[in-house]
Amino acid sequence: MTKPLNIGLIGYGFMGRAHSNAYRRVNNFFELPYRPVLKVVCARSAESVKAFAETWGYESIETDWRKLLERKDIDAVDICVPNNLHKEIAIAAAKAGKMVLCEKPLSMNAAEGEEMCQAVEQAGVANTVWYNYRRVPAVTMAKQLIEEGRLGRIFHYRANFLQDWTISADLPQGGAGLWRLDATAAGSGVTGDLLAHCIDTAIWLNGSINNVTAMTETFIKERKHTISGKVEKVGIDDACAFLCRFNNGSLGLFESTRYARGHKALYTFEINGEKASIKWDLHDLHRLEYFDHGDEGKLRAWRSIHVTDHGGEHPYMSHWWVPGLQIGYEHSFVHQVADFLEGLGKGQPTSPTFREALETQKICDAVLNSAKSGQWTDVG
Numbered sequence: 001m002t003k004p005l006n007i008g009l010i011g012y013g014f015m016g017r018a019h020s021n022a023y024r025r026v027n028n029f030f031e032l033p034y035r036p037v038l039k040v041v042c043a044r045s046a047e048s049v050k051a052f053a054e055t056w057g058y059e060s061i062e063t064d065w066r067k068l069l070e071r072k073d074i075d076a077v078d079i080c081v082p083n084n085l086h087k088e089i090a091i092a093a094a095k096a097g098k099m100v101l102c103e104k105p106l107s108m109n110a111a112e113g114e115e116m117c118q119a120v121e122q123a124g125v126a127n128t129v130w131y132n133y134r135r136v137p138a139v140t141m142a143k144q145l146i147e148e149g150r151l152g153r154i155f156h157y158r159a160n161f162l163q164d165w166t167i168s169a170d171l172p173q174g175g176a177g178l179w180r181l182d183a184t185a186a187g188s189g190v191t192g193d194l195l196a197h198c199i200d201t202a203i204w205l206n207g208s209i210n211n212v213t214a215m216t217e218t219f220i221k222e223r224k225h226t227i228s229g230k231v232e233k234v235g236i237d238d239a240c241a242f243l244c245r246f247n248n249g250s251l252g253l254f255e256s257t258r259y260a261r262g263h264k265a266l267y268t269f270e271i272n273g274e275k276a277s278i279k280w281d282l283h284d285l286h287r288l289e290y291f292d293h294g295d296e297g298k299l300r301a302w303r304s305i306h307v308t309d310h311g312g313e314h315p316y317m318s319h320w321w322v323p324g325l326q327i328g329y330e331h332s333f334v335h336q337v338a339d340f341l342e343g344l345g346k347g348q349p350t351s352p353t354f355r356e357a358l359e360t361q362k363i364c365d366a367v368l369n370s371a372k373s374g375q376w377t378d379v380g
């Protein structure tokens, strides 16, 4: 029998919507031991949070997250607020015995992340961090191909996450929607926001990273702050590029910027192995490009696999439509909820747990430290 799992959502921005959509749809497509119940959504403005609750079907609202944590009718807390609030809420939620689902990145830095790991581990509560791109079927399939040994020894890992939405110098920093430009709320710029995705996928697919050398740039040095109304120094990295060495001996090359005119969310990665290569592109997210050197010579070429087949061959797809019909960005969140609920039923953790996501945080710290020092830096 499907048991209810009462959700308390904190924050209702872009990610609050993506997660709410996932909770609402998951049981329509997956047979699971639990069914999320949208019990309460919390944000400071009662008027806006009421409107959100009506749109998404939340039963009640709170305007103080501490009140939400005191409620006995909440099983799991979903943190969708700016990064500087993750630690306090996650630790308090764990102490209150709630499961914690935290939006990425886990924390402002690795030291905070470590405290959060200890809190959920001491409380023994289920936890996960929303690195959703792992659960795009084509990306999950890349993982399967690597685990099957099809690439052989891996030589290169290359990833980009390119955007262009902050080029205007008139864009303010801080406040709803723009907190990602404010270092006090976000911790860092593209490193924590975008490269964190690339790093999470990379260490999942290709193992741990030993050391990095990085450069960052802040192109617009001052912006008006939405809250203070004053022009303030910009503390985030607008662009970051780094080289790294993976523990398996392969070389990594990563780049992210919000100044790549023409690119909105171009997340791509390519992996080159001895026997085969794979590449993936978020703008064409259901396709996995695959080159197999073992193919017969005259037919050897890059194949573009439309990862939409059933029969168990293509991850997650048997839960959706008919073979050949694709799914999109929002489904990666549905998959994460499905895996989380499945894991709860089996008493198994859902990757990435806080502890696994801490690894990404350590790499982000090493990248930012290396950019400051100009030196190769070991991942702590």
Ligand code: SOE
Binding pocket: 163, 193, 194, 197, 265
């Ligand atoms: C930033 O624009 C952003 O929304 C990130 O915060 C998300 O994590 C990423 O998936 C898309 O871009």
